[in-house]
Amino acid sequence: xxxxxxxxxxxxxxxxxxxxxxxxxxxxxxxxxxxxxxxxxxxxxxxxxxxxxxxxxxxxxxxxxxxxxxxxxxxxxxxxxxxxxxxxxxxxxxxxxxxxxxxxxxxxxxxxxxxxxxxxxxxxxxxxxxxxxxxxxxxxxxxxxxxxxxxxxxxxxxxxxxxxxxxxxxxxxxxxxxxxxxxxxxxxxxxxxxxxxxxxxxxxxxxxxxxxxxxxxxxxxxxxxxxxxxxxxxxxxxxxxxxxxxxxxxxxxxxxxxxxxxxxxxxxxxxxxxxxxxxxxxxxxxxxxxxxxxxxxxxxxxxxxxxxxxxxxxxxxxxxxxxxxxxxxxxxxxxxxxxxxxxxxxxxxxxxxxxxxxxxxxxxxxxxxxxxxxxxxxxxxxxxxxxxxxxxxxxxxxxxxxxxxxxxxxxxxxxxxxxxxxxxxxxxxxxxxxxxxxxxxxxxxxxxxxxxxxxxxxxxxxxxxxxxxxxxxxxxxxxxxxxxxxxxxxxxxxxxxxxxxxxxxxxxxxxxxxx
Amino acid sequence: xxxxxxxxxxxxxxxxxxxxxxxxxxxxxxxxxxxxxxxxxxxxxxxxxxxxxxxxxxxxxxxxxxxxxxxxxxxxxxxxxxxxxxxxxxxxxxxxxxxxxxxxxxxxxxxxxxxxxxxxxxxxxxxxxxxxxxxxxxxxxxxxxxxxxxxxxxxxxxxxxxxxxxxxxxxxxxxxxxxxxxxxxxxxxxxxxxxxxxxxxxxxxxxxxxxxxxxxxxxxxxxxxxxxxxxxxxxxxxxxxxxxxxxxxxxxxxxxxxxxxxxxxxxxxxxxxxxxxxxxxxxxxxxxxxxxxxxxxxxxxxxxxxxxxxxxxxxxxxxxxxxxxxxxxxxxxxxxxxxxxxxxxxxxxxxxxxxxxxxxxxxxxxxxxxx
Numbered sequence: 001x002x003x004x005x006x007x008x009x010x011x012x013x014x015x016x017x018x019x020x021x022x023x024x025x026x027x028x029x030x031x032x033x034x035x036x037x038x039x040x041x042x043x044x045x046x047x048x049x050x051x052x053x054x055x056x057x058x059x060x061x062x063x064x065x066x067x068x069x070x071x072x073x074x075x076x077x078x079x080x081x082x083x084x085x086x087x088x089x090x091x092x093x094x095x096x097x098x099x100x101x102x103x104x105x106x107x108x109x110x111x112x113x114x115x116x117x118x119x120x121x122x123x124x125x126x127x128x129x130x131x132x133x134x135x136x137x138x139x140x141x142x143x144x145x146x147x148x149x150x151x152x153x154x155x156x157x158x159x160x161x162x163x164x165x166x167x168x169x170x171x172x173x174x175x176x177x178x179x180x181x182x183x184x185x186x187x188x189x190x191x192x193x194x195x196x197x198x199x200x201x202x203x204x205x206x207x208x209x210x211x212x213x214x215x216x217x218x219x220x221x222x223x224x225x226x227x228x229x230x231x232x233x234x235x236x237x238x239x240x241x242x243x244x245x246x247x248x249x250x251x252x253x254x255x256x257x258x259x260x261x262x263x264x265x266x267x268x269x270x271x272x273x274x275x276x277x278x279x280x281x282x283x284x285x286x287x288x289x290x291x292x293x294x295x296x297x298x299x300x301x302x303x304x305x306x307x308x309x310x311x312x313x314x315x316x317x318x319x320x321x322x323x324x325x326x327x328x329x330x331x332x333x334x335x336x337x338x339x340x341x342x343x344x345x346x347x348x349x350x351x352x353x354x355x356x357x358x359x360x361x362x363x364x365x366x367x368x369x370x371x372x373x374x375x376x377x378x379x380x381x382x383x384x385x386x387x388x389x390x391x392x393x394x395x396x397x398x399x400x401x402x403x404x405x406x407x408x409x410x411x412x413x414x415x416x417x418x419x420x421x422x423x424x425x426x427x428x429x430x431x432x433x434x435x436x437x438x439x440x441x442x443x444x445x446x447x448x449x450x451x452x453x454x455x456x457x458x459x460x461x462x463x464x465x466x467x468x469x470x471x472x473x474x475x476x477x478x479x480x481x482x483x484x485x486x487x488x489x490x491x492x493x494x495x496x497x498x499x500x501x502x503x504x505x506x507x508x509x510x511x512x513x514x515x
Numbered sequence: 516x517x518x519x520x521x522x523x524x525x526x527x528x529x530x531x532x533x534x535x536x537x538x539x540x541x542x543x544x545x546x547x548x549x550x551x552x553x554x555x556x557x558x559x560x561x562x563x564x565x566x567x568x569x570x571x572x573x574x575x576x577x578x579x580x581x582x583x584x585x586x587x588x589x590x591x592x593x594x595x596x597x598x599x600x601x602x603x604x605x606x607x608x609x610x611x612x613x614x615x616x617x618x619x620x621x622x623x624x625x626x627x628x629x630x631x632x633x634x635x636x637x638x639x640x641x642x643x644x645x646x647x648x649x650x651x652x653x654x655x656x657x658x659x660x661x662x663x664x665x666x667x668x669x670x671x672x673x674x675x676x677x678x679x680x681x682x683x684x685x686x687x688x689x690x691x692x693x694x695x696x697x698x699x700x701x702x703x704x705x706x707x708x709x710x711x712x713x714x715x716x717x718x719x720x721x722x723x724x725x726x727x728x729x730x731x732x733x734x735x736x737x738x739x740x741x742x743x744x745x746x747x748x749x750x751x752x753x754x755x756x757x758x759x760x761x762x763x764x765x766x767x768x769x770x771x772x773x774x775x776x777x778x779x780x781x782x783x784x785x786x787x788x789x790x791x792x793x794x795x796x797x798x799x800x801x802x803x804x805x806x807x808x809x810x811x812x813x814x815x816x817x818x819x820x821x822x823x824x825x826x827x828x829x830x831x832x833x834x835x836x837x838x839x840x841x842x843x844x845x846x847x848x849x850x851x852x853x854x855x856x857x858x859x860x861x862x863x864x865x866x867x868x869x870x871x872x873x874x875x876x877x878x879x880x881x882x883x884x885x886x
Contacts, residue, residue, distance in 0.1 A: 309760065330762030339760065347760040352753045361750065361761040370743040378741075 005067065006031045006164050006195040007052065012061035014047055021047040022058070023219045029164075031066075034186060034196040036210035036227070038203075038239055040438030041409055044219040045199045049166050053085050054078045065164075084157025085166045088173075090149050092141045098152050099124045099137035102159045127158050132188050146295075147178035154185070165189060166197045171205060172435070175294045176466050176499065183208050201239070201438060203232040204467075215239050240439050250450045253474040255284035257320070259458035260306070260427050265315030267301040267482075275301035277482040278315070283427065288449065288459040290473030290490070292466060293502050298482035299462045300342070303431055306460070307339045308332045320426060333362050338425030340416055342432045342462070348416045349404050356385030356400035359419050392418040393444070410441030417448055428452055431462045446472055466495055480504040531816040534863055539814070539828065542856035546848050555844055563838035567831055582834075584712070584719025588791060590830025591728045592617070595783035596808025597826050598735050599654075599776045601817035603668075605739060606772035607752035612657060612672025613780035614805025615679035618798065620650040620781025621788040622683040625698065625795035628705035628788075629690055638704035639789055643727070646785035647778045653679065654777020655770055662766035668773065676805075680798060687797045698795035707790040724786030731779060736819035738775070748772050780805055810857045829853060 007029040014022040022044045029035040039045045050056045052063065054072040063070050065081050072078050078085070092101050099121040108116040108123075124137040133151045141149060150170060157165055167186070171179045186196055186209050198210060206213050206227055213230065215222040215238040222238045237243055260283040269275030276298040283289040293299055304310035306317060308329040317325045319335055327335065341347035349358050360369050360381045368380045385400035394414045396402035404412060413433065420428060430449060434442040449472065453459050463469050469476055470490060477487045478501030485501040547557040562573045570582045596613045603610035627642035657675060660666035692699040707722040739745040750758040751768040759765045783804055788795065811829055815821030832853055836846035 307760070328762075328764075329759065330764070333762045341760060346754070346756050348757060350750050350754040350757050353750065357746070357750075361757070361763075364746050365743050370746075374742045374744055376741055376743055376746055 004031045005029060005064070007197070008062075008064040008067075009048065009052060010062045010064070012048060012051060012058050012063075014044075014051060014056060014058050020219050022051070024061075025216065025219075025221045027214050027221075028224070029195060029197060030212070031195055032190060032193055033211040034190050034198060034209050036198045036200060036206040036213040037216065038201060038206060038213050038235060039216035040201060040239060040440070042218075042438075043216040043239075045216055046168065048216070049085070049168065049197065049199055052078070053083060053166065079160050079162070081164075082162050083164045083166065084160060084162030086150065086153045086157060086168065086170060088168045088170070090153055092149060092152060094142045095140065097138050097140050098135055098144070098155070101141060101152055102137075102155050104156075106160060124155060124159065127155055131158065131192060132185060145178075146173050147175070147181065150174070150182070151185070154189075163193065164195045164197070166199070168199045169201075170198070171200070171202060175464065177294075179205070203235055206235065207232060217241055236439060248446045248450060248471045251454065253287045253453065255287040255474070256456065257285055258282050259285045259320055260460065261318040261321075262306070263316045263318070265302070265305060265312050265317065267298070267305045267310060267312045269298075269301050274313075275482050276305065276312075279479075279482065279484055281477060281484055281487075283458040283460050285426070285456045285458045286453055287474040288453050288461055288472055290469035290476040291460065291462045291479050292469045292476055292498050293462075293464075293479035295464050297479050297502075299431070299479060301482075302479070303339075303342075303429055303462060306427075306429055307337060333423070336424070336426035338420035338423055338428040338457075340413075340420055340428070340430040340433050342435075344409075344412055344416055349412055351403075351405040353404060354400065355389070355394070355396050355402045355404055355407070355415060356382045358404050358415060359385045359388055359400075359422075362419065362423065388415075388418040388422060392448075394418060410437045410444075413437060413441065413445060417445055421448065421452055424455075425457060428457050428459045429462075430459060432464065433461070434463075434465075434468060466498060470495065470498075478502050531863075532821060535814050535816060535821065535825070535860065538859040538863065539856055541859050542852045545855050546852040549851060550844060550848055553845070559842040560835075560839055560844045560848065563835045563842060563844065564831060566838055567835045579717055580715065581717040581719040582838075584716025584721035586827075586830055586834045587716075587725055588720045588722075589834040590827045591724050591790075592783035592787050592802075592804040593807055593811050593829045593833070594728050594823055594826025595731055595779050595786070596804045597811030597815055597822040598731055598808075598819070599778075599780035599783070599805070600808045600812035601815060601819075601822050602735060602739070602779060603654075603772055603776040604812060604817045605752050606748040606768055607755060608658070608661065608668050608769065608773060608776075610654070610657075610672055610773065610776050611669055611809070612654060612675050612777070612805070613783075613808045614801055614803070615672065615676035616650040616654050616777040616780035617784040617787075617802065617805045618676075618679040618683050619653040619777075620646040620784030621796075621798075622679075622686060622784075623649040623781075624785040624788040625687060625701075626690070628701040628795065629698070631705075633702040633704040635704050638702065639707055639723075642705055642789060643782070643785050646788075647781050650781020650784065651774040651778040654780070655774030658770035658773025658776075659766075661773070662769035676801075680801065683798055687795060690795060693795070693797060696797050696799065698797070700794045701789070705789055706793060707786065720791050722786070722790035724790040727782060727786060731782060732819050732823045735779070735822075739819070744771070780808070783808075807853075810853060813860050814856055 005028050007027065009025065009027040012022050012025045025044065025048055027048065037045050047056065051058045052072065054074045054077050063072060070081060093104065099117060102124050103120045108120050110116045121137040128135045133155065135148060135151050135155060141152065170182060174182060183205065190196055200206060210227045212224055213227050213235060214224040215235065217239060225235065262279060262281040265276055265279045266274060267276035279302065291299055301310060305312045308327060312325065316323055319337065324332055324335060345351060350361065363369055364376065364381065368377060370376050382400040388394065389396060389399060392414050395411050396407055404415065433445050433449065449459060461469065461473060473490045475487055476490050476493055476498060478485045478498055480502060481504060485504060485506055550557045550560050566572050567582050567586045570578050570580045596617060599613040599616065600610055624642045624646040627645045631638055631641050653675065657668050657671045660671055661668045687693060687698065690698045707724050709723050712721040712725065713719065739749065747763045748768045750763055751765050755765055787802065807829060811825045812822055815825035832849040836849055840846045
């Protein structure tokens with residue numbers, strides 16, 4: 001028993017009304033290791049870490065920090081014990097500089113009592129240097145990238161002398177390059193003597209940086225494994241409770257006629273910038289076309305233009321040869337444009353509506369859901385929902401009457417997919433369909449999308465996760481600065497090649513043709 | 516036992532209706548303590564209230580149905596203005612303009628009373644329709660500005676309230692024979708009075724407007740819950756972006772909901788103009804039904820039935836004032852009670868939290884015992 005533990009959480013139980021979020025969970029994190037905490041959404045990872053960080057009080061169980069019994073009442077207690085948390089949603093003041101954000105709450109004072117920004121800046125710069133963060137202490141938060149903002153969050157914990165750092169789903173918001181950089185930073189932090197807890201459900205990241213991994217499932221402790229000795233498959237199985245397929249089973253695509261044809265499309269973004277610039281793209285029936293790109297390169301505006309949420313400034317959008325550029329959203333839905341939006345809470349669902357109302361959100365205005373006088377037929381709406389719930393295995397406690405607010409993310413997404421596919425669209429525009437979902441739901445949703453393709457639907461998939469694009473798509477279009485840089489066949493595309501195109505480098509650039 | 520308790524508490528937190536009742540009870544409790552603490556007998560306050568809603572004078576042992584009639588008369592515009600606020604709220608809008616829409620309805624009805632030919636029934640019928648349409652337009656303008664140009668409906672309606680008030684004063688002064696505060700009497704055919712309602716309530720001012728208000732409550736419920744128009748509005752109110760994304764015409768929902776909202780308030784104006792008065796008024800100030808409607812909708816959780824009940828409650832407090840005063844209860848206590856009810860309603864989230872925390876503690880104990 002010569003092992004030294006930085007954190008020991010023993011027999012932790014936490015009950016919320018109706019749910020046992022943590023059921024007798026034991027977590028032992030050795031000093032100076034990267035310890036991954038793996039589990040599906042709702043497995044109890046965040047609850048456990050919130051208890052450690054003093055945001056919740058455990059109902060039973062003990063916490064030992066460096067072998068010492070600890071009672072952590074609030075985040076300040078946690079800070080005092082050298083525990084820092086890098087939250088998934090950054091808590092930064094956007095119009096402050098990096099250094100100002102870092103010192104917020106623990107401002108160093110000069111002898112005269114005013115804030116000693118200069119010493120703060122030099123200390124932030126030194127920390128940034130030591131851990132290879134390359135953050136400019138004087139940059140304003142709103143002027144730096146999301147990846148950099150995350151490093152500011154890391155700096156905040158380091159500035160407070162944390163030596164146990166908790167990362168809550170840190171890669172959810174990052175581009176592939178930024179993920180790689182973050183992994184390097186985490187290793188560097190460990191090499192400099194820090195202990196890291198990494199909350200995640202991404203196995204690749206665990207394989208990349210973690211030393212050991214504790215798996216939770218439905219609030220219960222499943223086991224702790226040495227990452228070097230465990231395979232991704234075995235960890236996934238521990239997490240889900242059954243064998244998991246990593247590849248999407250799909251037949252060779254049989255592309256048919258062109259369904260979506262975009263010609264010279266230009267769209268202005270919310271800030272009046274030219275977000276999409278003279279973009280051309282074709283999607284055929286029976287194929288999945290992936291749009292790969294770093295967030296913010298015009299993908300959102302492209303989708304908005306196709307679905308009718310935003311008017312293009314130039315160009316045409318043709319659906320099976322018919323110009324729909326001037327059609328409104330309802331007309332496009334009628335013409336067969338399905339849309340699984342990126343933000344399912346903002347654009348996909350009316351969370352306070354019942355499930356059956358949400359499933360009828362696009363169809364309630366026509367028979368059989370409403371009659372000639374504009375009266376709703378709530379029985380037909382509920383019956384329709386019953387059908388979809390069974391067909392798509394949507395888990396909803398009270399059936400059609402369940403409020404969508406109370407459903408899990410995976411089931412919410414299933415509901416959206418069910419609603420869209422149920423309309424048998426000609427074109428299905430899918431944005432980030434599996435973000436934040438657990439492995440089981442991801443598998444299911446991928447299967448459904450492929451099934452739609454095989455039915456003859458043209459699918460346009462926009463995702464920031466290159467893995468997903470490569471696994472799912474038949475052709476891949478890389479987008480950069482609002483233009484399609486190149487279209488490649490998914491069979492003979494390498495991640496590296498697509499990554500280069502995402503950065504704006506044309507494939508086999510022909511001299512004189514480059515724009 | 517713990518589970519039973521949780522069931523009850525959960526039901527209370529989950530049910531807005533139960534919470535509203537709790538809040539009203541709390542308001543009265545504090546009101547009672549206040550009356551007691553200024554050295555008056557709270558029983559007199561309740562006697563006044565009982566007299567208003569039942570007609571029974573418990574001190575003298577007499578019964579007079581007129582009190583009931585006057586209670587309902589006071590409740591009608593409050594309920595309608597509550598419906599106005601509630602309808603907009605369900606579509607996600609904060610309609611502070613019920614006051615202005617009420618004035619527009621009232622003013623147009625007054626004009627109609629003098630201008631239209633005095634044909635029985637048709638005279639007041641046409642006046643009601645015109646008042647409704649004008650108020651709907653008045654509200655609809657704001658909805659359109661909101662939908663088309665993202666003009667804040669709060670600012671727009673506040674401004675429109677003042678425009679309505681002063682335009683009403685100016686316009687009414689053109690009715691022949693009008694002095695600084697009133698017009699001549701209406702033709703009888705313009706009045707909403709109903710002899711049957713008057714006779715059963717011992718000569719109160721209760722009029723056709725009462726039936727119109729009941730119809731409005733039903734219509735509110737029906738449109739909101741049973742029609743595709745209501746579906747689109749509710750979807751817009753809960754999540755404008757998702758509604759738009761699904762092809763719902765959000766602009767239309769917003770404009771229409773404000774227009775319908777305006778019509779409810781306008782109806783209140785018409786009923787007060789032609790039902791409670793026999794002459795037109797040059798408004799010296801606001802009647803405040805519109806603003807009280809905000810509180811009514813709040814207590815009524817923006818549902819049809821809830822708003823009706825809240826309207827009756829506020830009407831009861833209002834019409835109990837003179838009786839209270841005659842029994843040495845300061846009438847201001849009714850304002851305090853309505854104010855407290857609104858404050859407590861706003862604290863609903865807080866009360867919910869406290870109850871939830873207690874429920875949690877109970878569950879936790881149960882879980883530990885099981886271990």
